[in-house]
Amino acid sequence: MRQGRWLKVYSLTYLVFIYAPVLLLPIFAFNDSAIVAFPLTGFTTKWFEELWSATVMHEALWNSLYVGIATAVLSTVFGTCAARASTRFDFRGKKAAMGFIMLPLVLPEIIVAVALVVVLVQMGISLSLFAVVLGHVLICTPFSIAILSSAFNNLDLSLEEASLDLGETPFSTFFRVTLPLVAPGIVSSLLISFTISLDEFIIAFFLTGTDPTLPVYIWSQLRFTAKLPGVVSLGSLLLLASLILLLAAEYFRRRANKKAGTEGDGTGGFL
Amino acid sequence: MxxxxxxxxxxxxxxxxxxxxxxxxxxxxxxxxxxxxxxxxxxxxxxxxxxxxxxxxxxxxxxRSFTLKNYEEAWTDPIYRVLMLRSLAISGIVTVTTVILAFPIAYFVSFHVKHHKPLWILLITIPFWTSYLLRVFLWKVILGYNGVLNSGLIELGLIEEPLTFILYNATTVVITLAHAWAPFAILPIFVSLEKIDRSLLEAAEDLGDGPIQRFFRVTLPLAMPGVIAASLIVFIPTVGDYVTPRLVGGNSGLMIANIIQLQFGQASNAPLGAALALSAMVIVAAISVLIVWSSRRFTKRQAR
Amino acid sequence: MSSTPSAGTIIDIERVEKRFGQVAALKKGIDARIREGEFFSLLGPSGCGKTTLLRMIAGLDDPTVGEIRIDGKPMNGVPANHRPTNMVFQSYAIFPHLNVFENVSYGLRKQRLVKAEVERRVAEALAMVSLSGYEKRASHAMSGGQRQRIALARALVLRPRVLLLDEPLSALDKQLREQMQIELRHLQREVGITFVLVTHDQSEALTMSDRIAVMFEGNIAQLDSPEMLYRRPISKRVASFIGVMNFFPASVTGESAKGVEAEIAGLGPMTVPKQQVPKDVTGREVTAGVRPEMMTLLFDETETAEREVMAEIDDVVYYGDMSYYSLRLPGCEELTTVSMRNTAGRPILKEGGSVRVGWGQESVVLLS
CATH class of the missing domain: 1.20.5 (Single alpha-helices involved in coiled-coils or other helix-helix interfaces)
Known part of the structure; x- marks a missing residue:
């Protein structure tokens, strides 16, 4: 098992590499100095206090929440229908249609952004948060579909048939059997889409017009050295929020699998 | 219908x-x-x-009259050609390093971790869920002139003057991207390794293969789909990355996405930007198809 | 166009065909009548269309052609939730998000009973399947056998006219399966409901059913009682699907009042009684069949049989209670299997020797 030990050392080193930048966030968020550099000068919470009174940032936060929630709901609705279609029904052109819907996963985001900006400008629709939502739904739907497909796949078809056989209508079957069993998948899809939307920069940057989302706001702050400690403390709050959302999503995904009677594969449902 | x-x-x-x-x-x-x-x-x-x-x-x-002028410019102007080639080169290097660095950790989690696989996978994916923008920006903080690395090294007395070759060039872009896309490379490889029937490895050993032969004759060929998926997942989006070159690339690290954005923004020459974007897309698609095609041939030959 | 149901018929299957896209699951128009109160089995290898037929009775699929009537009422287009049938699924389909009580009472919600009545009927159903007191258990914590019982209780609590069972025992291990066969049989007698069972296991069908429809490739090959299926199979295929049978080439030489005269390779000329000749056996070249236990070895001179012949012993397989002899009969290329019970004092012969083989007229059937 010597090979195993070397691999373990390597893997732990790799984890340090992955985490190094992220771990700096909380460290410098509480550092007294106005420059983000070593040595640390002292403990402070003043950057967080500054955030508390940064009204532009608050607006950006609200914008992001609006975009994130709208995106999460829309892409989960699309994702639920599409995942159901692809797991339950067989029809001509299904593969092609699904492939097309999943395309944004492998398309550079700049292409999506450029394409949307061109068409919106041509159609005379002004750039706005709504435009950002349109773009985000496009890139989040594939993730929703992936998560919900796994939820629907784990759902035994005979459960729904049993419900029909026991006298329920297709409509009531959906609410008594299907929905309770895929609900955790739906929650997980909502959380993941929301998180992706909250972090997305390039599409928002192209489409947002005058109302910045949080990443666009952060981008505008990065140019000023004096603003960096503030950005770092904001970043650590976002990190915390993302973590909570991600863990919640994972929790619900596992519950979905457990409910449907299968064990989670532990690879994250979005693979 | x-x-x-x-x-x-x-x-x-x-x-x-x-x-x-x-x-x-x-x-x-x-x-x-x-x-x-x-x-x-x-x-x-x-x-x-x-x-x-x-x-x-x-x-x-x-x-609105039809013209090929934009494409002509996109394909002949040395600036665009340099940026396109640089984007492809940087992405290529990023892809190769990321996949090579990712393989051992995927292998470790799949073959040597017994009880905590989900935990390891979660640990690997968590950084991916923190803002991309911030992760890239943090590399700037780490590698900058007054950055964490330089100030740390000076503090330790290892260097006297801040190192300047580590920020604002193509190398920085490579390091940053290799970091940002690590989970995307690890996960597909991990999944394909997990799918390998362990008795196949025992069979190879039983038939006389040593650990190294076994790895190259059984494990690697069977993990190839994951490696290819990882390569494409990293290569395709990184070619079009905008944030990283802009934040840490300096002038010598700019890539094609930056110039595309410029055409749609300040330069306000959307047709040229569109031609550049489409050219980039076609080139990336062609390379991707080539990767898939050649890997299929490779696997087929291995199978014989 | 529904004809009046003949007395005692509960399910009437008339010219039913089913196609899935281009694939025909049931092609030739199936006709069958299932009688009120009987234990009816659809038996056949996988892919023969038996599950498709069951699902069409349940209303989970619709026939492409033909009609299914239950209690004389045409069922085409009537969805599963409006049919007087309930089903036990192969996977049991126990709702994982509901506990045992909620599973069993699932279908009762529609009937708008008072709470006490629901509880009483659930308790009654659980008692029927020996699961009293399990109401509050989480369903995913139950074993395979218990889940099967929950599925039964969940269907029976609705007092269906017909209970449909889709390979209900296939997921259980051998011992539990045999125990459940007997229990299911008893349960059916007790509740008096018509059971329609789908299975690929011939011994399961034989032990439980009143009547069995043997299906091959989307057709019913023979519909009969277990005894008749075993003793009077109408084709080689049915005969070898249910148990073991020796086949001999035979040619028909004439017909008399007593039966059909035939020259049978290895057995010689014989008169096969009429009831042992299926209607569709016509023409000169036919096949004669004899079950291994319908022939006997004559160990000494005192033992006699209606007909006998000397045979060489090619192989002997010892099974404890039984011995199987592979014999070479004169004028017959194929080996013939004869099984003998190993009673006290009866010798077990060695291969290579020869022995007298005896049989009677009633042991032989003709097949198409």
Whole structure:
């Protein structure tokens, strides 16, 4: 098992590499100095206090929440229908249609952004948060579909048939059997889409017009050295929020699998 | 759809009504919202980009007559050529390093971790869920002139002057991207390693292969789909990355996405930007197809 | 166009065909009548269309052609939730998000009973399947056998006219399966409901059913009682699907009042009684069949049989209670299997020797 030990050392080193930048966030968020550099000068919470009174940032936060929630709901609705279609029904052109819907996963985001900006400008629709939502739904739907497909796949078809056989209508079957069993998948899809939307920069940057989302706001702050400690403390709050959302999503995904009677594969449902 | 018979109307109505109740129709109905959305918000815009790439920019409007001028400029102007080649080179290097660095950790988690696989995978994916923008920015903080690395090294007395070769060039872009895309490389490889039937490895050993031979004759060929997926997942989006070169690349690290953004922004030459974007897309697609194709041939040859 | 149901018929299957896209699952138009109160089995290898037929009775699929009537009422287009049938699924389909009580009472919600009545009927159903007191258990914590019982209780609590069972025992291990066969049989007698069972296991069908429809490739090959299926199979295929049978080439030489005269390779000329000749056996060249236990070895001179012949012993397989002899009969290329019970004092012969083989007229059937 010597090979195993070397691999373990390597893997732990790799984890340090992955985490190094992220771990700096909380460290410098509480550092007294106005420059983000070593040595640390002292403990402070003043950057967080500054955030508390940064009204532009608050607006950006609200914008992001609006975009994130709208995106999460829309892409989960699309994702639920599409995942159901692809797991339950067989029809001509299904593969092609699904492939097309999943395309944004492998398309550079700049292409999506450029394409949307061109068409919106041509159609005379002004750039706005709504435009950002349109773009985000496009890139989040594939993730929703992936998560919900796994939820629907784990759902035994005979459960729904049993419900029909026991006298329920297709409509009531959906609410008594299907929905309770895929609900955790739906929650997980909502959380993941929301998180992706909250972090997305390039599409928002192209489409947002005058109302910045949080990443666009952060981008505008990065140019000023004096603003960096503030950005770092904001970043650590976002990190915390993302973590909570991600863990919640994972929790619900596992519950979905457990409910449907299968064990989670532990690879994250979005693979 | 194809359910349009040449005969009279009642038949059409009858057949259509029958079709509406069929399984196929249920599938279509459920898939159509997402499909129509992708059609309107992705296919149509992409088509629009194609159309615009053949137009000419005039102050605020377009000259809508057909021209190949934009493509000519995109493919012949040395600036664009340099940026395109640099983007491809940087992405290529990033892809190769990321995949090579990712393989051992995926292998470790799949073959040597017994009870905590989900935990390891979670640990690997968590950084991916923190803002991309911030992760890239943090590398700037780490590698900058007054950055964490330099100030740390000076503090430790290892260097006296801050190192300057580590920020604002192509190398920085490579390091940053290799970091940002690590989970995307690890996960597909991990999944394909997990799918390998362990008894195949025992069979190889039983048939006389040592650990190294076994790895190259059984494990690696079977993990190839994951490696290819990882390569494409890293390569395709990194070619078009905008944030990283802009934040940490300096002038010598700029990539094609930056110039595309410039055309749509300050330079306000959308047709040229469209031509550049489409050219980049076509080149990336071609390379991806080539990777898939050659890997298939490779696996086939291995199988013999 | 529904004809009046003949007395005692509960399910009437008339010219039913089913196609899935281009694939025909049931092609030739199936006709069958299932009688009120009987234990009816659809038996056949996988892919023979038996499950498709069951699902069409349940209303989970619709026939492409033909009609199914239950209690004389045409069922085409009537969805599963409006049919007087309930089903036990192969996977049991126990709702994982509901506990045992909620599973069993699932279908009762529609009937708008008072709470006490629901509880009483659930308790009654659980008692029927020996699961009293398990109401509050989480369903995913139950074993395979218990889940099967929950599925039974969940269907029976609705007092269906017909209970449909889709391979209900296939997921259980051998011992539990045999125990459940007997229990299911008893349960059916007790509740008096018509059971329609789908299975690929011939011994399961034989032990439980009143009547069995043997299906091959989307057709019913023979519909009969277990005894008749075993003793009077109408084709080689049915005969070898249910148990073991020796086949001999035979040619018909004439017909008399007593039966059909035939020259049988290895057995010689014989008169096969009429009832042992299926209607569709016509023409000169036919096949004669004899079950291994319908022939006997004559160990000494005192033992006699109606007909006998000397045979060489090619192989002997010892099974404890039984011995199987592979014999070479004169004028017959194929080996013939004869099984003998190993009773006290009866010798077990060695291969290579020869022995007298005896049989009677009633042991032989003709097959198409």
């Amino acid at each position: 194809s359910a349009v018979p040449a005969e009279g109307k009642p038949l059409l109505g009858g057949r259509f009504r029958f079709w509406l109740k069929s399984e196929e129709a249920s599938g279509f109905k459920l898939l159509s919202p997402a499909f129509l959305y992708a059609l309107v918000m992705l296919a149509a815009p992409l088509a629009m980009v194609v159309v615009i790439s053949f137009w000419t920019q005039e102050l605020i409007d377009f000259d």
